Amino acid sequence: MKSDIILAGVGGQGILSIAAVIGYAALNRNLNLKQAEVHGMSQRGGAVQSNLRISDEEISSDLIQSGMADLIISVEPMESLRYLPWLSKNGWLVTNSKPYNNIPDYPDIESVYSEIKKLPNHIIIDADGIASEMKSRKSSNIVVLGAAIPFLPFEWDDYEFGINKLFGRKGEEIVRTNLEALKAGMEFCKTINK
Amino acid sequence: MKNKLLLGDEALAQGVLDAGLSGCYAYPGTPSTEIMEYIQNSKLAIERNVHRSWSTNEKTAMEAALGMSYAGKRAMVSMKHVGLNVASDAFINSAITGVNGGLIVIVADDPSMHSSQNEQDSRFYGKFALVPIFEPSNQQEAYDMAYEAFDLSEKYQVPVMIRITTRLAHSRSGVQTKSVREMNKSRLPGDMRQFILLPAIARKRYKGLLSNQEHFTSESENSHYNHIIEGSNKDLGIIACGLANNYLHESLKRTSLDYPILKISQYPVPVNMIRKFASSCKKLLILEEGYPIVEESLTGLLNMEYKVSGRLDGSLPLDGELNSDHVSRALGIELPASREVPSLVANRPPTLCPGCGHTDVFLALNKALATYGKGRVFSDIGCYTLGALDPLNAIDTCVDMGASVTMAVGAADAGLIPAVAMIGDSTFTHSGMTGLLDAVVKNSPITLIISDNATTAMTGGQNSAGTGSLEKICLGLGVDREHLIMMTPLRKNHDKNIDIMKKELEYNGVSVIIAQRECVQTAARDKRIAAALKLKKVANT
Numbered sequence: 001m002k003s004d005i006i007l008a009g010v011g012g013q014g015i016l017s018i019a020a021v022i023g024y025a026a027l028n029r030n031l032n033l034k035q036a037e038v039h040g041m042s043q044r045g046g047a048v049q050s051n052l053r054i055s056d057e058e059i060s061s062d063l064i065q066s067g068m069a070d071l072i073i074s075v076e077p078m079e080s081l082r083y084l085p086w087l088s089k090n091g092w093l094v095t096n097s098k099p100y101n102n103i104p105d106y107p108d109i110e111s112v113y114s115e116i117k118k119l120p121n122h123i124i125i126d127a128d129g130i131a132s133e134m135k136s137r138k139s140s141n142i143v144v145l146g147a148a149i150p151f152l153p154f155e156w157d158d159y160e161f162g163i164n165k166l167f168g169r170k171g172e173e174i175v176r177t178n179l180e181a182l183k184a185g186m187e188f189c190k191t192i193n194k
Numbered sequence: 195m196k197n198k199l200l201l202g203d204e205a206l207a208q209g210v211l212d213a214g215l216s217g218c219y220a221y222p223g224t225p226s227t228e229i230m231e232y233i234q235n236s237k238l239a240i241e242r243n244v245h246r247s248w249s250t251n252e253k254t255a256m257e258a259a260l261g262m263s264y265a266g267k268r269a270m271v272s273m274k275h276v277g278l279n280v281a282s283d284a285f286i287n288s289a290i291t292g293v294n295g296g297l298i299v300i301v302a303d304d305p306s307m308h309s310s311q312n313e314q315d316s317r318f319y320g321k322f323a324l325v326p327i328f329e330p331s332n333q334q335e336a337y338d339m340a341y342e343a344f345d346l347s348e349k350y351q352v353p354v355m356i357r358i359t360t361r362l363a364h365s366r367s368g369v370q371t372k373s374v375r376e377m378n379k380s381r382l383p384g385d386m387r388q389f390i391l392l393p394a395i396a397r398k399r400y401k402g403l404l405s406n407q408e409h410f411t412s413e414s415e416n417s418h419y420n421h422i423i424e425g426s427n428k429d430l431g432i433i434a435c436g437l438a439n440n441y442l443h444e445s446l447k448r449t450s451l452d453y454p455i456l457k458i459s460q461y462p463v464p465v466n467m468i469r470k471f472a473s474s475c476k477k478l479l480i481l482e483e484g485y486p487i488v489e490e491s492l493t494g495l496l497n498m499e500y501k502v503s504g505r506l507d508g509s510l511p512l513d514g515e516l517n518s519d520h521v522s523r524a525l526g527i528e529l530p531a532s533r534e535v536p537s538l539v540a541n542r543p544p545t546l547c548p549g550c551g552h553t554d555v556f557l558a559l560n561k562a563l564a565t566y567g568k569g570r571v572f573s574d575i576g577c578y579t580l581g582a583l584d585p586l587n588a589i590d591t592c593v594d595m596g597a598s599v600t601m602a603v604g605a606a607d608a609g610l611i612p613a614v615a616m617i618g619d620s621t622f623t624h625s626g627m628t629g630l631l632d633a634v635v636k637n638s639p640i641t642l643i644i645s646d647n648a649t650t651a652m653t654g655g656q657n658s659a660g661t662g663s664l665e666k667i668c669l670g671l672g673v674d675r676e677h678l679i680m681m682t683p684l685r686k687n688h689d690k691n692i693d694i695m696k697k698e699l700e701y702n703g704v705s706v707i708i709a710q711r712e713c714v715q716t717a718a719r720d721k722r723i724a725a726a727l728k729l730k731k732v733a734n735t
């Protein structure tokens with residue numbers, strides 16, 4: 001079993017939190033993990049990505065080879081497309097629908113969606129909308145993660161473990177909201193996947 | 195022992211800590227910053243009172259670490275690759291003095307220049323200084339090497355280098371840790387003249403270092419980090435250094451190719467091992483992350499007898515980070531099918547944060563300089579370097595830390611008057627102060643702007659050595675009180691700030707403008723920490 005995942009977004013959007021939850025989940029399953037993060041220069045409102053590799057065998061490279069990723073999880077729609085060269089033929093792309101527009105030449109959003117819809121396997125989720133409805137706008141990244149659950153090799157208690165590990169310090173309330181956000185993302189995915 | 199999920203940087207930090215570290219010295223720099231940050235937050239380091247505060251620059255860090263080693267304790271210094279340029283005088287000479295307590299020099303290189311001005315390969319420095327080098331290929335090796343390097347250092351009384359690159363520094367994986375060792379007691383060097391590099395002593399020390407080379411090589415020959423993996427197809431032998439091993443195994447996984455492999459992770463290169471390996475294969479392919487240092491040493495000047503390929507003959511690109519695609523191509527392995535990036539995807543470069551004081555400095559400066567024309571703003575390295583991009587287009591140079599001040603001085607010498615230097619507070623104390631003294635001594639017609647956000651922002655908001663004392667430092671260096679001006683770079687002060695700048699640009703001597711406004715990121719983080727502390731206090735009562 002192996003799962004190669006690319007996390008994408010814009011600096012400050014919380015992709016490292018998604019990475020951490022998946023990382024803890026893998027630890028809970030006793031799986032091997034390598035997670036390459038981007039630190040430094042590229043964090044000031046620039047494009048950021050993280051490579052996450054999970055396997056029951058030993059993992060060699062910290063980076064996913066092009067054409068080999070099973071899944072792209074993106075908290076921003078245009079960013080999800082930047083990493084298409086890495087996505088495998090039958091890989092899934094799960095992305096937030098809400099654009100983060102901090103550049104002068106951001107493309108027409110409808111064209112972005114239609115590029116995404118050209119892929120055989122994709123999910124576009126209004127994670128910001130779902131998170132605001134739950135009155136926790138900050139958890140939109142976790143909503144996106146929720147929508148990717150069907151494509152990840154974990155059980156619900158692995159996620160619970162991960163969320164607890166990551167947010168435990170901030171109190172029970174925050175842990176609960178994030179678990180709800182995760183569930184909401186997962187439910188959304190169920191409704192459209194039928 | 196415990197299984198921890200650690201970045202390569204953190205694995206190194208945990209390794210030196212468990213091996214009995216007494217002091218870590220460093221100046222921040224991507225991708226090395228997390229080494230010190232991990233030690234600063236480590237319970238063990240706090241319990242043991244391990245030295246763990248930032249130094250003013252890499253040279254002061256290197257020298258302080260050497261001082262701790264002199265006093266008998268185990269010390270480590272960490273920096274990014276270009277930091278070693280700054281520390282190189284101390285580094286090269288520390289190989290001549292030798293050490294007393296173990297001394298580890300960790301250098302993090304940045305091939306592909308993710309956040310650097312160049313991609314120099316620190317193994318050259320290690321070779322230049324004639325010291326042993328470790329080059330871990332994964333997080334576990336990073337930990338193990340850091341744990342063992344003090345022993346090697348103390349065995350031969352020599353500083354030991356550990357070289358990593360961005361990918362490993364910033365990638366997380368499970369690490370098995372070992373038992374925690376005692377720290378050294380302080381004791382003076384056995385040879386009390388060892389550290390006095392007068393020519394007569396230095397010559398002796400240097401001969402000693404030279405005669406140790408064969409021991410260092412035999413350590414490499416016998417190192418468990420260097421080994422041969424047998425293969426049935428001897429048409430090609432592959433030598434893979436450090437991280438390159440991972441890309442090699444990743445590429446081979448998808449094939450049935452069975453070439454012999456020599457893994458190298460400890461230097462000087464294990465000569466006999468290579469000789470034996472090479473004689474059993476028809477050709478060699480060398481894979482290394484960085485410059486072709488091993489390849490070059492094998493091809494030699496003439497490259498007549500033996501077919502060696504790698505970065506030099508174009509089998510692999512000469513520049514940039516290695517990856518599995520490059521390695522697959524070099525081995526003739528077909529790449530997996532992949533898609534293109536759709537053409538509508540726009541670049542998204544990093545930008546100055548909304549509300550950043552640097553922006554207001556640039557907006558005023560652009561206006562103040564309008565009458566003089568373009569091409570006279572010498573800048574430096576930090577968040578404010580992003581002022582080079584649209585729409586500000588406010589700076590003309592960024593070379594190395596501190597160069598803004600001295601390049602402005604040189605340009606003014608050439609008649610480019612007024613010349614402006616634009617520097618951040620941390621870069622100013624790192625290496626701008628000495629340049630300012632040059633300017634003061636000859637009263638150069640330059641205007642120096644120190645954009646003081648009270649932190650080292652670019653690397654994540656570490657303490658900045660000059661916070662609260664920049665004014666005093668400038669006065670102490672001899673800047674005229676009349677031409678040392680404080681300003682607050684806020685939108686509402688825009689017009690006033692333009693006037694101040696205009697006036698100082700007209701002055702035919704050294705002016706310093708200190709523009710003070712806290713970094714919004716650091717301010718927000720400090721607020722969060724304060725709130726969390728309050729929450730904890732409430733919970734405890």
Ligand SMILES: Cc1ncc(C[n+]2csc(CCOP(=O)(O)OP(=O)(O)O)c2C)c(N)n1
Nearest residue numbers: 223277575576577618619620621650651652
């Ligand atoms: C010799 C050297 N050491 C470290 C670095 C990494 N580095 C780049 S910018 C910077 C800090 C800049 O701080 P400051 O001048 O205060 O500007 P700010 O980012 O806060 O605006 C550091 C440490 C470097 N490029 N070169």
Ligand code: SF4
Nearest residue numbers: 547550577651713714
């Ligand atoms: S991190 Fe601080 S100094 Fe850097 S751009 Fe943002 S506000 Fe400005």
